Amino acid sequence: MPYEFEEILETIKMTEIEHFDIRTVTLGISLRDCVDRNIEITKQKIYDKILKYGKNHVKYAKEVEDQYGLSIANKRIAVTPISIPFDHFKRDDFVEIAKTLDKAAEEIGIDFIAGFSALVQKGFTNGERELIESIPYALSQTKRVCSSVNVASTKAGINMDAINLMAEAIKKTAELTKDQNSIGCAKLVVYCNVPEDNPFVAGAFHGISEPEVVLNVGISGPGVVLDAIKSAGKTDLQSLAEVIKRTVFKITRAGELVGRKVAEKHGVPFGIVDISLAPTPAEGDSIADILIAMGVEDVGAPGTTAALAMLNDSVKKAGLMASSSVGGMSGAFIPVSEDQGMIRAVQKGHLTIEKLEAMTAVCSVGLDMIAVPGDTPTSTIAGIIADECAIGMINNKTTAVRIIPAYGKKVGDTVDYGGLLGLAPIMKVSNLSCENFVGRGGRVPAPTGSLTN
Amino acid sequence: MRISEEEIRKLTLEAMSELGERATPELVKKVVEKSVAKIGSAPGKIQSDTFDSGRIILTAFGLDHAGIIAKITQAIADAECDIRDMSQKILDVFFTLIMIIDISNSPKDLKEIQTDMNKIAEEMNIKVFMQHEDLFRFMHRI
Structure with a gap:
């Protein structure tokens, strides 16, 4: 037999018991050729183009699922940052474009379409200002559209004006979607050093250096890593890193296989595998549980950041070995509402925003799916975003903020979105003000690390 | 291109039967090694990463x-x-x-x-x- 008994059983165990699935196959589609002076023609062009490439996306993914007995949790689409080709439009036109994206997504049968985005780390064009202004309306009038804005980078510094605008947009989105627990904010990400090929919605978009159309894949698998760590028992940290690497190596290989197969069916190039450990609200599919299995009492305990750093690094190393096309975020995600263990830790008072912020310095994203009181001042939200951007800018890594100032909610309440977005306990935010700092506006200059040429 | 154990076993058996009485362990080894190198470098036989084995x-x-x-x-x-x-x-x-x-x-x-x-x-x-x-x-x- 060409495979060992144990190897076969291991694979079966991963897919059948440990919730290993491919988290997302995301089809990136360029909309750069959909420009027209007339908004109606533009909308038609956008719709037609997305349908042209995307209409079989769900079908193809399902076929690959059946072929390999491996489930693909999400099928999604990312488009060119809308502000780039459609820079000449005004706020209301952008809302119309968002509705068109929504309609196309509905027609294809996918739950999210991402790319209602702008890249403004160094400054705004007129269109980018209009797009940012349109975000609250776009997100409240659509169901499937996700938005992201990059406000800082190591090369350009931190655009504080953009952060202030985004903080306002977040507050406004929370208000406009207050009937659904401010769900609009769950579809809005503020970035520093955004990757252009990230397949994970809500922060996905089809970067400007990407080809016409491309297929990227995001893998998941915290359950698999958790079980591997548990069965490793009491080993030292080097051996533990080995265990994590071995496991992630295998799931990355499976992810690449699935990605290539789906791309082959589409007849489009395969882009990257994002080897992120992305939790889901399902029990056992949790990053927090991995950290606990590594030995901390609960997430938030001293040592959590070190454990997360090791986990994140092991994931990257294994991924690099397993695939020659690693991209996106590639690391461990620590969203609060989407992870049972994180939710528990917040509810018990073990995990605070401040500790989470420290953890984001060593993991692949940032403050993700954090619900805060609805009356949190706009300047405080801007301050939180600025802190995250600073971590990303100085450390030359991606950081992101997806924060939900849940309208009308206070510390102790929870907001329940159901499904993949999960349940978010409202976290306490410092009452100290940063208004005079963020209110200065302008740009934090790029750090010395930017001068690499 | 990778050659499975099974294929090498087959090659060895073939070499042995062809060599008949002349077969010595050294000679068989040499023949098999040659054939493996030949298969490995055969043009047009390179399979894609996701080659479907059926x-x-x-x-x-x-x-x-x-x-x-x-x-x-x-x-x-x-x-x-x-x-x-x-x-x-x-x-x-x-x-x-x-x-x-x-x-x-x-x-x-x-x-x-x-x-x-x-x-x-x-x-x-x-x-x-x-x-x-x-x-x-x-x-x-x-």
Whole structure:
């Protein structure tokens, strides 16, 4: 037999018991050729183009699922940052474009379409200002559209004006979607050093250096890593890193296989595998549980950041070995509402925003799916975003903020979105003000690390 | 291009029969090495990363009782699939079976065969998993 008994059983165990699935196959589609002076023609062009490439996306993914007995949790689409080709439009036109994206997504049968985005780390064009202004309306009038804005980078510094605008947009989105627990904010990400090929919605978009159309894949698998760590028992940290690497190596290989197969069916190039450990609200599919299995009492305990750093690094190393096309975020995600263990830790008072912020310095994203009181001042939200951007800018890594100032909610309440977005306990935010700092506006200059040429 | 153990074994046997009485361990080794190098460098034989082998791996588990293999192999024969390899163990009262099946000549696709197997699994009160061999190859072989 060409495979060992144990190897076969291991694979079966991963897919059948440990919730290993491919988290997302995301089809990136360029909309750069959909420009027209007339908004109606533009909308038609956008719709037609997305349908042209995307209409079989769900079908193809399902076929690959059946072929390999491996489930693909999400099928999604990312488009060119809308502000780039459609820079000449005004706020209301952008809302119309968002509705068109929504309609196309509905027609294809996918739950999210991402790319209602702008890249403004160094400054705004007129269109980018209009797009940012349109975000609250776009997100409240659509169901499937996700938005992201990059406000800082190591090369350009931190655009504080953009952060202030985004903080306002977040507050406004929370208000406009207050009937659904401010769900609009769950579809809005503020970035520093955004990757252009990230397949994970809500922060996905089809970067400007990407080809016409491309297929990227995001893998998941915290359950698999958790079980591997548990069965490793009491080993030292080097051996533990080995265990994590071995496991992630295998799931990355499976992810690449699935990605290539789906791309082959589409007849489009395969882009990257994002080897992120992305939790889901399902029990056992949790990053927090991995950290606990590594030995901390609960997430938030001293040592959590070190454990997360090791986990994140092991994931990257294994991924690099397993695939020659690693991209996106590639690391461990620590969203609060989407992870049972994180939710528990917040509810018990073990995990605070401040500790989470420290953890984001060593993991692949940032403050993700954090619900805060609805009356949190706009300047405080801007301050939180600025802190995250600073971590990303100085450390030359991606950081992101997806924060939900849940309208009308206070510390102790929870907001329940159901499904993949999960349940978010409202976290306490410092009452100290940063208004005079963020209110200065302008740009934090790029750090010395930017001068690499 | 990778050459499996099985193929090397086949090459060795071929070399031995061709060499007949002249076959010495050294000579056979030399011939086999030459052939392996030749296959390895044969142009036009390079397979893509996701080369579809047409083989699937069937795994069945459950409490042991009479007729499990009979049922499964009957279904495989009905689907005109070819069993390439098979390994079965009884661990205490548990029955485990692993088969490599070639489905490339079957009129049914993997999904239909899977449906057949699910029926058997229900009937016999066992679990049957079927997955494409590529998945195992990708995960466990570099």
